[in-house]
Amino acid sequence: MSYDAIILGTGGVGSAAALHLARRGASVLGLDRFAPGHDRGSSHGETRIIRQAYFEHSDYVPLLLRAYDLWRELEQVAGEPLLRQVGLLQIGPADGAVISGVLASARKHHLAVEPLSPAEISQRFPAFRVPAGMSGVFEPTAGYLHVERCVLAHIAAARQHGAEFRTAPVRSFLPEGRGVAVELQSGEVLHAERLVVTAGPWAPQLLASLGIPLTIRRKHVYWFRSSVQSMHASAGCPTFLYELPGGVFYGFPVIDALGLKVAEHSGGEPIADPLTDLRRLDQADLERVRGFVDEHLAGGVAELVRHSVCFYTMSPDEHFLVDRHPEMPQVVFAAGLSGHGFKFTSVLGEALADLAQEGSTRLPIAHLSVRRFAAG
Numbered sequence: 001m002s003y004d005a006i007i008l009g010t011g012g013v014g015s016a017a018a019l020h021l022a023r024r025g026a027s028v029l030g031l032d033r034f035a036p037g038h039d040r041g042s043s044h045g046e047t048r049i050i051r052q053a054y055f056e057h058s059d060y061v062p063l064l065l066r067a068y069d070l071w072r073e074l075e076q077v078a079g080e081p082l083l084r085q086v087g088l089l090q091i092g093p094a095d096g097a098v099i100s101g102v103l104a105s106a107r108k109h110h111l112a113v114e115p116l117s118p119a120e121i122s123q124r125f126p127a128f129r130v131p132a133g134m135s136g137v138f139e140p141t142a143g144y145l146h147v148e149r150c151v152l153a154h155i156a157a158a159r160q161h162g163a164e165f166r167t168a169p170v171r172s173f174l175p176e177g178r179g180v181a182v183e184l185q186s187g188e189v190l191h192a193e194r195l196v197v198t199a200g201p202w203a204p205q206l207l208a209s210l211g212i213p214l215t216i217r218r219k220h221v222y223w224f225r226s227s228v229q230s231m232h233a234s235a236g237c238p239t240f241l242y243e244l245p246g247g248v249f250y251g252f253p254v255i256d257a258l259g260l261k262v263a264e265h266s267g268g269e270p271i272a273d274p275l276t277d278l279r280r281l282d283q284a285d286l287e288r289v290r291g292f293v294d295e296h297l298a299g300g301v302a303e304l305v306r307h308s309v310c311f312y313t314m315s316p317d318e319h320f321l322v323d324r325h326p327e328m329p330q331v332v333f334a335a336g337l338s339g340h341g342f343k344f345t346s347v348l349g350e351a352l353a354d355l356a357q358e359g360s361t362r363l364p365i366a367h368l369s370v371r372r373f374a375a376g
């Protein structure tokens, strides 16, 4: 049996690529070691922040505008809300990477953001304390995505267009003429015209031939009980991100019985393979996050309700790698999403479908090409 496209890894990006290819009429097989919506890679833990005034680089903004449209389309197909625009409050030094980056992206792309003084923040969002010398910026169209529901919605929609999915680990892939042969751990070999590699934190092994070092970081996420009304989304509490001298911390308002979700974006311990990682609670990490909660959020330290581990796949410059394989043009990939990629998965799926089918895309992804490393 041969397919137009095999997707290796149907988590965040791969599930979206499967939909875009299948709805264009391609025969698609999605392969994943784990069942859809699992918690072993990088696309789990209830929620992900989505925003447009991108402090990391303004080149991402056009992709985000398209991503928003695609999330809204997917909601229509899925018949359930996936994106909640509760807003995002970002706090930091005026000349720090976050505040200055948000304002630069907003200016360049005419995005609505509201710079706020500490007094304005206290009045409007009483859940947050602003450290001396810092200010904030509120992005009203930002918010969060229901992460597992997004993956499952992409898979369900792809199935409606005829895509097949199998739960099976892939051992390797090799070019085969103009196509590709994919070998499963079981020894079975499958064939396709194109391979889309979207293996998340397993990309270092599967895309080693790129010669670009990708490192995996273990990231801890916590949910704390909070009865403080101003921390609830229903009371107008937005998602939040603080750039502090000790690190970058972020979180989500209370949206359900799990409570307040908070984590540190910076740092994270490097690991070799998520498959063998024990995912234990790390007391030192918990204390850092508790310290942040205590100092900056209304209600302070609270009872821990849940802990989860997830993995960042870091590229050398912390920007994504989305391209055709330089030595195997029948292989396209998205990797190294560096802890900020989920919001883009809808549009990266579209870009990968273009690259797989046409060899190029009109979507503005030139800055994500692996050529930047060859040049540097």
Ligand SMILES: Cc1cc2nc3c(=O)[nH]c(=O)nc-3n(C[C@H](O)[C@H](O)[C@H](O)COP(=O)(O)OP(=O)(O)OC[C@H]3O[C@@H](n4cnc5c(N)ncnc54)[C@H](O)[C@@H]3O)c2cc1C
Pocket: 008, 009, 010, 011, 012, 013, 014, 031, 032, 033, 034, 040, 041, 042, 043, 044, 045, 047, 048, 049, 050, 168, 169, 170, 171, 198, 199, 200, 201, 202, 219, 220, 221, 263, 310, 311, 312, 334, 335, 337, 338, 339, 340, 341, 342, 343, 344
């Ligand atoms: C704690 C945490 C918080 C984050 N917060 C945000 C946020 O707020 N906003 C944001 O935009 N992004 C955020 N991110 C980043 C974002 O979640 C990731 O960039 C994104 O989910 C990565 O998607 P992916 O498809 O690359 O990987 P995954 O979703 O992990 O998919 C990879 C898939 O490949 C499969 N696979 C791998 N190897 C094989 C194999 N050999 N055989 C078969 N299957 C295989 C895996 O099982 C997996 O399902 C966060 C990440 C973490 C960990």
